[in-house]
Amino acid sequence: MTRFDVVVLAGGAAQRLGGVDKPGVSVGGRALLDRVLLACREADRAVVVGGRRATSRPVVWAREEPPGSGPLAALSAGLRHVEADTVVVLSGDLPFLGDGSVRKLVEALAGSSAEGVLSVDPDGRDQPLVAAYRTEPLRREIALLAAEHGNLIGLPLRLLMNELNLVRIPAGPLASFDCDTWEDIAAARARIREHGNVLDEWITAVKDELGIDLEVDTGVLLDLARDAAHGVARPAAPLTTFLVGYAAAKAAGSNPGAVADAVADAARKAAALADRWANEAGDGDGPRTGSGAGAP
Structure with missing residues (x-):
């Protein structure tokens, strides 16, 4: 340019x-x-x-x-x-x-x-x-x-x-x-503050305030927060996204260009964990054991 x-x-x-x-x-x-x-x-x-x-x-x-x-x-x-x-x-x-x-x-x-x-x-x-x-x-x-x-x-x-x-x-x-x-x-x-603008405006303002210049897929993080809130507990959403950011920064080290990929990778792992957590809750006590297990 x-x-x-x-x-x-x-x-x-x-x-x-x-x-x-x-x-x-x-x-x-x-x-x-x-x-x-x-x-x-x-x-x-x-x-x-x-x-x-x-x-x-x-x-x-x-x-x-x-x-x-x-x-x-x-x-x-x-x-x-x-x-x-x-x-x-x-x-x-x-x-x-x-x-x-x-x-x-x-x-x-x-x-x-x-x-x-x-x-x-x-x-x-x-x-x-x-x-x-x-x-x-x-x-x-x-x-x-x-x-x-x-x-x-x-x-x-x-x-x-x-x-x-x-x-x-x-x-x-x-x-x-x-x-x-x-x-x-x-x-x-x-x-x-309109519905279609507020999220982008807020994220841009936060990045500017914190001196962060990177592009991250916010959809991935929002999906992760939703999964953590529904599959674990509501307070798990902000805590999980914080931990993903911390893990991404640690993984990327001094390479800012790697942050977006690191966020995506950490979010994928955390989302998979949230899914496993939710599936366990849906299984109740799990399969029964002993002589009665699997009996017709």
Whole structure:
């Protein structure tokens, strides 16, 4: 895959949120900024333009001068720290952006002669802060705009978009959904708790919190927990899955790539044990012994 850096614009006054630090607002137990950074885990370097705060990954901090002078000035400040030929530019309030959407932007740019690839939301609106650009054309046009207007303070991003050769692609479902109001944040929080989303959201949040980067077949673990709960006792479910994780980590040692296979192997053994346990319970006292055993 093409190497890229990312610039996340995480400043602004958030006036529609009453001046609250919007990138720090929690959605699904994680700050909005951390959710965006997680979607960019394949980036070589992450540059965040805004006030310093704790983040889930190391970042380079930048700040437009003066603070609050607009998105074009913020982008210019972030670009000073970009080293890759391709840069993904994002706002810091995208709760549903995934790494697949970021990868799609980078690959679309690599496969074209364009200077940038913009996401287009379901209403047909350009999203210049959900986009990938070639770094040098972006710097060139920003420098020209600064020379033309004297500075970048208060200039809208559309002036920059008008000067670049762009390709537009549809945004993935909810990839461009941003949180401008408390109503948006409430909607985002409600959505991740929906039945079809909550488990994936929770597992992703836990892995992020614990610093774990691996893919494990959650279906295998859920089936194991069900078998242990039904065949042994309800408290056996969480204890068994914990022991499977411990055994997998011990078996994989220092090889993270082997963890998924180790989990599957440990889960298979534990599930077989749960089946044997359940079968014994179904057999009652087992076959009778002595002279009466097997008598018609």
